[in-house]
Amino acid sequence: MNRFSSLIEALDAAPADRTFITAWIDEDAHENVTFTEFRCRARLQAKIFRDHGVSHGDRVIIVMPQGIPAMTAFVGALMLGAVPAFLAYPNFKVEPSKYRSGLAGVTANLCAKLVVIDEEFPDEMLSYVSLSDQTTLLHASHGRMLGGELEFTKLEDHSESLAFIQHSAGTTGLQKGVALTHGAVLRQIEHLAQELETDPATDRIYSWLPLYHDMGLIACFMLPMVCHLPVVMQSPLDWVMHPETMLQIISEYKCTLAWMPNFAFQFVPRRTPQGRWAQYDLSSVRALINCSEPVRASSMHEFQSAFTSIGLKSTALQSCYAMAENVFAVTQSDIRGSSGPVRIWADGQLFRVKHLIVPVAKEAPGSVSFQSSGRLLPNHDVRVVSDSGELLDGVHVGEILIKSDSLFEGYYNRPNLTAHAIVDGWFHTGDLGFYLEGELFVVGRKKDLLIVGGENLYPQDIEEIVGSHPAIHDGRVVAMGVYNPDLGTDDIVVVAEVEQAELLANSAEIELEIRNLVVAGTGLAIRMVFLKPPKWIVKSTAGKAARSATHKKLLQEHPELNSIEGGTNSHEARSTADD
């Protein structure tokens, strides 16, 4: 049972003078707002939107840089009962053509009443915002000229009406707009707050996560808004340029909770000079939660090893399984535990050949390890099913289906996609995993799965092995399946960047060592290894290696691979969507 009937009611209940958001810009500049100041600014936005004809149910698209103005615009729309959606703001890291196609597709699908941009929005992008006769383009700066505040009429209980739309990560193609009700969001937050034992008197969230992504929007904006927690945030771009600032902010503000994708657990220690680690203090952190599929024990270990000496508790690193379609989290590891998320070791051969989990000792030859994403949140249920839909027991790997009280209503304006995704109330996640003794383990994406000679392989596992070679830049490896018509199965092809271009002089030697590592780790041989100079692999907007785009680039440079693929584009049929 929710304490509030809407997100706005939750905001209204916040203590007036408590600091809500600190927007950290650099050492000398930051902006603070209390809950009261935030409410006033949001009401002003609501008034402006209403003056532009926005009312209940209208979509309001917000394309603004990360910061308090974007957040007040979002909540201003919520105050009117309108349905806001954040879209990524163009930035120097995103290919303009890629951004433009994403922007055009998403704005057309939402048919918004209002598109809110800031005064610095690049002119050359404007023509790609799909504006119908019913859409108004509003420059956020214009709002500053107008006085007065919305005479706020409390909305009727609309807990089951649409609150907002959140999109999947990235800016490519036709992203799916996940439509969420106030009730679903509030129920999710209630579960999350309970599992994390949040306390407004002592907790403070740190975030560099984009607001157009569920981690940034739900965990680092809606959760603190509803639970009345302070949050210190910086822009994702500032973080990616200077990841060390994360350590600086957590130390200065004594932040207690944060969420990050898996790659960040390696990126921060690697990009922060070791000589400066001792300047920082992470002892305030209660939980730093890895929300990736899958969660990598090696990444968590790297972060823990680096920062134990500056106070990072051995129980601070936690995991969860989250997706926009469930508002956010499905599972959360037990933060009261004494040793972080559960980890198990299983027989590697049985896992690959039969997708069967047979626990073995850590030291057993050929064992593979899995890090749990945690236990189900209250009112959540999970099923693991085979390709034919048959229910599997805890020791079999299959597709993860979920049912919960915070599940989405559907993909906005995409009834066919929705019908495929939600069947009999169960959401088909497209993730593969197993549910053993109350712990959910996610092993990879169903569409990424490589079947090589009857064995099931996940590209991430091969990439992790190849990335461990000292000459290879970890995180800049792509493993893919290329169909071999002679054998009727996939061959494994690996593209990897060397740390420095000079290392390419030793290609033959490095290639041999990589092959040996992969055979030792998986028992399978790689068909081809392509060693490339730094910066060759195509990265997604989230900084991850983009498999599909890298595959295309490889085919362009090595047309001989097309003949191996037998004229069919077998990879594309299963191409990954992380780019």
Next chain:
Amino acid sequence: MRPEAQQMIEYIVRLIRRPNLNIEESTPLVSSGLIDSMALVDLLLKLEDLTHLRIPPGKVQPKDLDTVAKMFATAQRVGKPRK
């Protein structure tokens, strides 16, 4: 040409591994495809080093970094003195 611009050109030549390429201050880099968007993070960090400025990345678009001349103009426009 200022020494910082020359140093930036040398850095770019190494970054894109085209030692024989002649790059001037006005040579288009992003729009011509010589530099991809991911390499721009490194370029921006180098620009911070050369100018001793902190450049807020949110105020920079790809077109602002299209030539070496534009990079330094952008740094002057949006950069803040570093501590």
